[in-house]
Amino acid sequence: MGAINTLAELQTKVNEKTVRVGVVGLGYVGLPLALGFARKGFRTTGFDIDPAKVEKLRRGETYIGHIAGALIAEEVEKARFQPSADYARLGEMDAIIICVPTPLNEHRDPDLSYIRNTAEAISAHLRPGQLIVLESTTYPGTTDEVVLPILERSGLRCPLSSYATDGRTLEFSEAVGGDFLLAFSPEREDPGNKQFQTHQIPKVIGGVNGASALAARALYDQVFERTLLVSSARAAEMTKLLENIYRCVNIALVNELKLLCLRMGIDIWEVIEAAKTKPFGFTAFYPGPGLGGHCIPIDPFYLTWKAREYEFPTRFIELAGEINSAMPEHVVASLADALNRRKQCLQEARILLLGVAYKKDIDDLRESPSLRIMELLRLRGARVDYHDPYFPRLPKTRRYDFGLASVELTAQTLAQFDAIVIATDHSSYDYGFIVRHARLVLDTRNATRRVTEFREKIVRC
Numbered sequence: 001m002g003a004i005n006t007l008a009e010l011q012t013k014v015n016e017k018t019v020r021v022g023v024v025g026l027g028y029v030g031l032p033l034a035l036g037f038a039r040k041g042f043r044t045t046g047f048d049i050d051p052a053k054v055e056k057l058r059r060g061e062t063y064i065g066h067i068a069g070a071l072i073a074e075e076v077e078k079a080r081f082q083p084s085a086d087y088a089r090l091g092e093m094d095a096i097i098i099c100v101p102t103p104l105n106e107h108r109d110p111d112l113s114y115i116r117n118t119a120e121a122i123s124a125h126l127r128p129g130q131l132i133v134l135e136s137t138t139y140p141g142t143t144d145e146v147v148l149p150i151l152e153r154s155g156l157r158c159p160l161s162s163y164a165t166d167g168r169t170l171e172f173s174e175a176v177g178g179d180f181l182l183a184f185s186p187e188r189e190d191p192g193n194k195q196f197q198t199h200q201i202p203k204v205i206g207g208v209n210g211a212s213a214l215a216a217r218a219l220y221d222q223v224f225e226r227t228l229l230v231s232s233a234r235a236a237e238m239t240k241l242l243e244n245i246y247r248c249v250n251i252a253l254v255n256e257l258k259l260l261c262l263r264m265g266i267d268i269w270e271v272i273e274a275a276k277t278k279p280f281g282f283t284a285f286y287p288g289p290g291l292g293g294h295c296i297p298i299d300p301f302y303l304t305w306k307a308r309e310y311e312f313p314t315r316f317i318e319l320a321g322e323i324n325s326a327m328p329e330h331v332v333a334s335l336a337d338a339l340n341r342r343k344q345c346l347q348e349a350r351i352l353l354l355g356v357a358y359k360k361d362i363d364d365l366r367e368s369p370s371l372r373i374m375e376l377l378r379l380r381g382a383r384v385d386y387h388d389p390y391f392p393r394l395p396k397t398r399r400y401d402f403g404l405a406s407v408e409l410t411a412q413t414l415a416q417f418d419a420i421v422i423a424t425d426h427s428s429y430d431y432g433f434i435v436r437h438a439r440l441v442l443d444t445r446n447a448t449r450r451v452t453e454f455r456e457k458i459v460r461c
C-alpha cells in the first residue's frame with residue numbers, strides 16, 4: 001500500500017467515525033483516553049494484561065477513584081467500549097495507542113520491558129494501514145529506536161523521514177509514510193485535577209514521518225480540543241520530559257529554600273503567596289515531604305540515562321533528585337527534634353501518619369514519600385500507623401509491605417499518638433479537629449494554615 005493511500009484511508013475512517021481504536025494499558029492514562037474515544041462514538045477496545053481489571057470494566061465497575069463506574073457501564077452497554085485481554089484482536093484495530101508503564105528498574109535505569117512487550121504483541125498482529133501511537137513517557141529516541149524496529153519485524157515498513165511543521169500542518173511533499181504509521185504523543189494526565197479534563201489539555205504529536213504525524217493528528221483531533229504537531233517523535237518525547245523536569249527542578253528549588261527559611265525563621269508559604277502576586281515571570285511551586293507519583297520522581301532519570309550516551313551530565317536533574325529525595329529524612333529529623341523538645345524520643349513513640357497517597361484527593365500511592373517516611377520511622381524504632389480515606393488497607397507495593405490498615409480518625413485515637421504527621425493534605429480532613437485532639441502535629445504541607453486554636457502544638461517542616 002502506498003504511503004499517501006495509508007494516510008488517506010485512515011483519515012477517511014476517522015472522519016466517518018468507522019476507525020477502530022485500541023488502547024493498550026488501561027491505567028490512569030489509558031482508561032480515561034479509551035473512554036474519551038468511546039464517548040465520541042468510536043468503537044474502542046481497551047487491552048490490559050491484568051484480567052481482574054478487564055473483568056471489572058466489563059461489569060461496568062471502576063478501579064480508579066476519579067473515574068465513575070457509571071461512565072464505564074454506559075460505554076460498555078452501548079458496546080462502544082470493549083475491555084479485552086485478547087491480543088489477537090489487535091489486528092482488528094485501525095489505530096492502537098500504547099499507554100503502558102515506564103518505571104525505573106532497581107538500578108534506576110529505564111525499564112522499557114512493558115513497551116517492548118506491547119510492541120512485540122502488536123508486531124505479531126500488525127497489518128498494512130494501521131496507526132500506532134506511543135503515549136508512555138520515555139526518553140527521546142524510544143519510538144524510533146525501540147518501537148519501530150520491533151514493529152518492522154513484521155515485515156512491514158515505516159520509513160524514518162524528517163518533516164517541518166508550523167504546528168498544524170506540513171508540506172504535502174513531506175507526507176512520507178510507509179506500510180504502517182507510527183507516532184509519539186505524550187500523555188499529560190493530571191489525576192484528580194478538577195480544572196482540566198483530558199480533552200481540554202492540548203495534545204502534542206510527533207511522527208516518525210510526516211504521514212504518521214498527520215494521521216495521529218487526524219485521530220486526536222476527534223477527541224482533543226487542540227492538537228499541536230512537532231517535527232519528530234523525538235521532539236514530542238522531549239517535550240514531555242521538559243515539562244516534568246521543569247516541575248521536578250522547581251519543586252527541589254522551593255524545598256531547598258524551605259530548609260533555609262526554616263533556619264532563618266521565615267515562613268516559606270507566606271513568601272510564595274507574596275511572590276505569586278507578580279503577574280508575570282513567576283509560577284508558584286510548593287515544598288512538601290518529597291516527590292511522589294509515577295511521573296516526576298521517575299521521568300527525569302529517563303533523560304539522564306539517555307544523556308550518558310552523549311557523555312552529557314544532566315546536573316540540574318541530579319541535584320533536584322538529591323534534594324527532593326532527601327525530604328523524607330528531613331521530615332523524620334524534624335519529628336525527632338520536636339519530640340526531643342518535649343523530652344520524648346522517636347524510639348517507641350507512637351506516630352500517626354495522615355495521608356499515604358502521593359498528593360491530595362487521589363487514590364494513587366506510587367512513589368509516595370509517605371511510604372519512605374513510614375520506613376524511616378520504623379527504622380528508628382517508632383511505632384507507625386496511618387490514616388487515609390482513599391486507602392482502607394495499605395496495599396503491597398514493589399518495595400513496601402507494611403501490612404497496615406487505616407485507623408479510624410476519632411478524638412480518642414488522635415490523642416493516643418505521640419505525634420501526628422500530615423504527609424498528604426487531603427481536603428476531607430478537618431484540620432481544626434486534628435490539631436485540637438492531637439498532642440503534637442508535624443505539618444509538611446502547611447495544611448493547618450487556617451487553624452487558629454492550639455497552634456502551639458503545630459510544627460511546620
Ligand SMILES: NC(=O)c1ccc[n+]([C@@H]2O[C@H](COP(=O)([O-])OP(=O)(O)OC[C@H]3O[C@@H](n4cnc5c(N)ncnc54)[C@H](O)[C@@H]3O)[C@@H](O)[C@H]2O)c1
Pocket residue numbers: 024025026027028029030047048049050053099100101102114117118135136137138187188189190191294295
Ligand atoms: N499517571 C499519570 O498521571 C501519568 C501522566 C502522564 C504520563 N503518564 C505515563 O503514562 C504511562 C502509563 O501510566 P499510568 O499511570 O496509566 O500507569 P498504570 O500503572 O496506571 O497503568 C498501566 C496499565 O498497563 C497495564 N499493562 C502493563 N503491561 C501491559 C501490557 N503488556 N499489555 C497491556 N496492558 C499492560 C497494567 O496492567 C496497567 O493497567 C507511563 O509511561 C506514565 O509515565 C502517567
